[in-house]
Each structure stands twice: as structure tokens, then as C-alpha cells.
Amino acid sequence: MRVLVVEDEPDLLSALVQTLQEEGYAADQAADGHEGLFKAESSDYEAIILDLMLPGIDGLEILRRLRQQRRKTPVLILTARDSVNDRVTGLDTGADDYLIKPFALSELLARLRALIRRNAGQVDPLIQISDVVINTTTHTVCRNGTEVPLTAREYALLELLTLYRGKLITRSMIYEQLFGDDDDTLSNVVEVHVSHLRKKLGKDFIQTRRGQGYQVDGSETDDV
Amino acid sequence: MFRSLQWRLQGWYALILLVVVTSFGAVFFTAARKARFDEIDAELLSAARVLEGVLRTVPQQRRLLPPGPPPDDRPPGEASPPPFARPNEFEPRNAQPPGGPDGPPPRRLPPRPNDPPGRRPLLDRQTRILAPDIFSLPNSFRDRYQEDGDEPYFVVRTSAGELIRANPRDAATSVPIDHTVGRWYESHSRNRGDLREVSLLGPSDTNILVGRSIRHELDGLHRLAWQLALTGLGVFSAGLLGGWWLSSRAVRPVVVMSQTISEINASNLSRRLNLAGVDTELSQLGLLVNQMLDRLENSFDQQARFTADASHELRTPLAIILSQVELALARTREPQAYRDALEACGRAAGRMKSLVENLLTLARADSDKLELRKDPVDLAKIASENILMLEPLAKERDVNVRIDAGPARVVGDAGRLSQVIMNLLSNAIQYNKPGGQVLITTATDQDQAILTVSDTGAGIPEADLPRLFSRFHRVDSARSRTTGGSGLGLAICRSIVEGHGGTISVTSSLDQGTEFVVRLPMVASV
Structure with a gap:
């Protein structure tokens, strides 16, 4: 399972990537918007974990462009913006799930599994x-x-x-x-x-x- | 409920209405009663005057009778009007005109006899002797009030109380003498039960009393009183109803307004009072309430935004700490892995610490509790110190920092002012391009110390300039992540500078650079 993590906080990015790798995922990382968009466009990921506030290109903009390209990769938004408006905007832009910082890694992993499972048409874990x-x-x-x-x-x-x-x-x-x-x-x-x-x-x-x-x-x- | 404005209004209104209606009724009734009694008194008085006239003629008749025939051919029994009236002998004795149209015909009273000294006519004896029939009330008067067996009556006494004549006879015993007459008044009227009596001071200290039953009149007055009471009650009730309607009309906007206001709380601060169709004074009040709500909502929004921003800023380092810890504890690791995790946690905690400190500084500034010291401060010296401290950063970014230090002494808090300069300087270095320049100048202009920090960075878009000093505002929302800012630095700078009574301003042009100017009063104004 290959996933992409786009996050501009180096310490958070490293923790996420290491966790995913230990869970058996092939985790790619991107530290800014440009790199994130480039990677998301150039490979097929099973899922993308996307921060919203990114240098270069905003997370929502990356999401919008991916959806315009008819890419169906599940996207989990990971952000500190917790207002209802932000969540609604994120989901309406095309995100499949929304997780607010701070979060438990176990929850992130569970949501990720659910996203991948659903995307593959599988309902039973x-x-x-x-x-x-x-x-x-x-x-x-x-x-x-x-x-x-x-x-x-x-x-x-x-x-x-x-x-x-x-x-x-x-x-x-x-x-x-x-x-x-x-x-x-x-x-x-x-x-x-x-x-x-x-x-x-x-x-x-x-x-x-x-x-x-x-x-x-x-x-x-x-x-x- | 009874303490409500409407009930109080209604209560006062009812009280005033009651007083008005009652006093109107009382005055009306009293006037009517007096008018009626005056009428009765006038009749009784004119009847009494007739008797007085008879009395007066008695001694004259007696004196005149023997020498010649009586001046009038009329039989003595028909004593009304008195037969002796000769105009040239009369003069007006009493200003009070005789009674109404039904009374005896108008006539002149005989002059008060100036009795020769020492000669007092013995009226009692004479009147008893002489022509008993001439003592009677005028027929017209008697005829009118003789119905129902209530015959008008009269009693003539001497002032000592000795009876001269009474009709009917038992009146002499049943009717007490009115002693008021003669002592203070020439005539006097009184009520005795349902009888009305008028007493008159007659000639030679006689007391003439004429009375009759006034049962009909009293009944009439009674009816009038009832009519007045009922009408008053009706007016009062109608007034109360009208008053209630009016007061509820007046109070309704208040009720509606207070209901709306009671429904407004922090979660629906955007609600406003509907002022359409509200009276002027109330709409003024409502307008003020609405304006107050505007201000409240505004500051609530600001507060909410501030809290959201603050929590947002705290969430990221918290996420780092939590995920690093969870990852480190997920399985047994090499010591270096724990070290890395702890270092990441330390960095995140450091960010949270500085954020909390900044928030605290701003909170203190908001409540005027910055507690600024008032020491002599040399801005040039502080600027030089800060340049030294930031030298490693400047080197790392390949930025050249220069200072043009002129004299700039102010009175203030050296630590806080250093914080300002540090903020401006580190911004100028961090947001500069490699090989860029930063210039700090300090100078004095009249009574102001001026500090400028200018850089050759990318500049700030004009749209961002007005909000540059706002809390959590960032020109590039994500750029500060790499430089560690929280978006509070410039807000704190402004708070500190304004706390010193100074101003901070910024000019910028894209791709040219940005210049911050701090002006501080030479003598702290606070």
C-alpha cells in the first residue's frame, strides 16, 4: 500500500512517515505544496494524507486540482483548522475524511485503513x-x-x-x-x-x- | 406581575381617575344641592318676610288705628301683601332680594322703626290681642306645599323663646328655636331631619321661623346622588379599560423588546431588535441596544477568532508531541530513536511556550497590565545588542545588517523595547533574500525618538498592510512554519510601542523591501 504524506512540519512528517512504514505502508513524503502536488499527480497512491496550510500551494488547492484531474485517490485531510466551516469546505472540495490535530496515530491508521478498504470496494475488514x-x-x-x-x-x-x-x-x-x-x-x-x-x-x-x-x-x- | 410597569401605570391611572371622578361628582352634587336649598331658602325667607311685615305693622296699626280708619279696606285676615306699604316710607333694609317667582310678590320692607327711646312695643301681648288671622303664611306658598299632609309651618317667638304665634300649634313645642339668628345673622336656615327651616330676626327681637318638609327635594337629591355614583362608576370603569388598552399599547414594544433581548445570548449575537413601528423614545433605546449588540458581536467575533487562532497555533506542536510519543512507545527502539523523539517533543514544547508567552503578553497589554518600567533607555545601544544576538541568523541567511546609530534616548522598559527591536530585526532578516541588506537607524526628531528597520526583502502586498499588526495575521499563512513565527510578533510590537505612548508604522513596496518606523516620545507619556 503506497501512501503520500504532505505535511510541512518536519517533526510531524517524520513521525507520520515512520509510523506508516512500520505499519507496512510504502510512505512517500512531501514537505510543501509544490512537491506534494507533483508527487500526487505523478504516482498512483492508495491514499493521501494532506495538511491544509502548506507553503507554496495550499492543501485545498492541491485537492481541487487532483479532483479536477478525475483522480479518485482517497484523501484524508489532516489540519489544525477545526471549525465546522473548515471541515465542510474540506469535505466539499473532495476530501474523503478529515482529522484534526492533535490526533492519535492509531486513529489516523484506522481511518486510513477504512479509506483504502472502501476505495477498493471492500466493506469487511x-x-x-x-x-x-x-x-x-x-x-x-x-x-x-x-x-x-x-x-x-x-x-x-x-x-x-x-x-x-x-x-x-x-x-x-x-x-x-x-x-x-x-x-x-x-x-x-x-x-x-x-x-x-x-x-x-x-x-x-x-x-x-x-x-x-x-x-x-x-x-x-x-x-x- | 403587579410590580410590572403596566400594572403600576394602571394603578396610578386608576387612582388619579378615581380622584377626578369622585371630586367631580362631589362638586357637582354639592352645587346642585346648594342651588336647590338656596331656592327653598329663598321661598321660606320670603314667607318669613311676610310674617315679619305683619309683625311690623302691629304696633303701627295699634298706634294708628284709634285716630282713624285703617289705610286699607282689606279685611285684616287677608294680610298678604301687607296693607300698609307706602313707598315714601320705605327704604331697602336687606340687600337680599325676595324669593323666586312662586314666592310672595316683591315688596319693600318697612323701615326699621326707630323706636323712641324707652318705648318698646310689647309685641307678644299686642299680637295675641290683635287680629290673630293676619298671622298666616301667604296662600300661594301654603298651597304649593300642602300636599301629602306636609303643611308648611311657622313659629314666631320672642328671642327669649316665648311663643307669640305658631301654626300649626304643635309646631310651637316640636320646633326648637334657632338661636343662631340674632346673635350672628339676620336670617339663618337649617335642616332638621327632612325639614328645612329659615329663621329671621323680626322686629323688636322676635324670632320668626318658617319651615316645611323637603322630602321631595331630598328624594330628588338622593336620586341625583345615585345617578352621579353610577355614572361615575361607568366613567371610571371605561377609563380603566381605556387606560389598560393605552398602557398595554405603550408597554407592548417594551415587552417585545425585552423578550427579544432575553433570547439573545452568545450563540445568536447577530439577532437585533426590530424597531419598525416603535415610538421615538423606545426606538432610541432600541437603537442604542442594537449598537451595543453590534459592538458586543464584533468583540465576540474578535475574541472567537483570536481563540480559534490561538488554539490552532497550539494544535500543531501538540500534534507533534503526541505523535512522536505514540510512535516512540509503539515498540522497543534504539536509544537514538528515543533521543530524536524527545528532541522533536522539546522543539514543539518550546514553540508552545513562546506562543503562550506571547498570548500572555498580549492579554496583559489588553488589560493594561504590561507593567512597563520607566528607565532611561538608549535605543541605539539596544539595537546594537540585538544585532549581535542575531548575527548567527543573519549569517545563516546571508543577510548583511548595518546600523546608523544616532542619539535616541527615551524613558521606557528596556526589556520590552528590546523585544520590539528583536522582532522587527529578525523579521527583516528572515524574510530577506540571500545577500540582502537590513538597515537600522536611530535618531531624534524634536521630542520623538525614531527607530527604523528596513530590509531589501520581497516586500508585503498592499492588501496585507492594514492587517499587518493584527494578531495571527500572516502574509503567507504557511511561510512562518519554517521560520517559527506564530503571527503574534508584530501585534506584540504594536502593543509595546503603544504602551509607551508611541506609534509603529510600515511602508512596503513589492520586490523593493519593507520599512518599519517606530516613534517613541522622549519622555514617556504614561
């Missing part, structure tokens, strides 16, 4: 595919009732594939979503993660579309 149950809240995976230990990367890959189950996920999408700007990874790492997941969850859990990408097809267990 528990995703079940055949005998595998993925809890997107606690980031735990169970197979036949027993927990399967996964690394953060493995979990992120699994969640990405299962969120868009039945759809083809290209390798470039996986790179885009799994690795932030700061990650220096080799392309074969994706294969390594996929083979680890297959070992832990069963050979046929992830199908390979040769030359295109991967797919988790849960069509026969759609009756969750």
Missing part, C-alpha cells in the same frame, strides 16, 4: 479467501484457524492482491504500491515475496499471469 482469513485491522493472516507469520512486506503484498481479488495486479503496480521513493529494491524481490507467500498459504493461492502479473482469484469462495 476480514477478507476470507478459501481457507485463508486476512485481518486488515491487525495485519494478521490465519490459515485453517492457525496464524501464519508474515513479514511486513509479505503482508503488504498479500493485502494488495486480496483487496483487488479477481483482478490482475501488474508487477509495476506492485512496485508502485509496495515500495516508496526511498526504498531501493531489486525487481526480483517481488518474486521472492510471492514464493514465500505461496509456501505459507498454499501453492495455488496466488496465480501467475505470465508476463503480466499476479492474481488472487477468490471467485469460488465469494460467499464469505
